[in-house]
Amino acid sequence: MFQDQLNSDQTCPCGSGKVFRECCEPALQGTQPAPTAEALMRSRYCAFALGAIDYLIDTQAKEKRQPGEAELLAEQIQVTTWTGLKILSTRKGLADDTDGVVEFEARFESGPQKAILHEVSRFRKDDGRWVYVDGEVELRPC
Numbered sequence: 001m002f003q004d005q006l007n008s009d010q011t012c013p014c015g016s017g018k019v020f021r022e023c024c025e026p027a028l029q030g031t032q033p034a035p036t037a038e039a040l041m042r043s044r045y046c047a048f049a050l051g052a053i054d055y056l057i058d059t060q061a062k063e064k065r066q067p068g069e070a071e072l073l074a075e076q077i078q079v080t081t082w083t084g085l086k087i088l089s090t091r092k093g094l095a096d097d098t099d100g101v102v103e104f105e106a107r108f109e110s111g112p113q114k115a116i117l118h119e120v121s122r123f124r125k126d127d128g129r130w131v132y133v134d135g136e137v138e139l140r141p142c
């Protein structure tokens, strides 16, 4: 599905400057889990941008999953175009850590509206894989 929209040789949507194949694609494809909280965050941004709903649910902490979440995400993804990601800061979240925090700004457009989502996200490692726990979200028009 999402592979059709992006070639492995194209620049990764997460803004790292690397090609997709050498950045978020292995995490999204499930061939290599994201090694750090920041890498997971980047790959989840790509999943939002590309509509990889299963990946978004798989990489969320189990206790935070809501019934009907896939449908909700599908609706959100339909009406939202993600146009850029900027990582502002990270705390822990490295390969040897068990938790981490990533602060970022993601730009998006929804219909005529343009906005920036600012989030301080918490991540945790479950069974050796990083998952998204929750975050403090702030939206502002731009």
Ligand SMILES: [Zn+2]
Pocket: 012, 013, 014, 015, 016, 023, 024, 025, 042, 043, 046
């Ligand atoms: Zn990437």
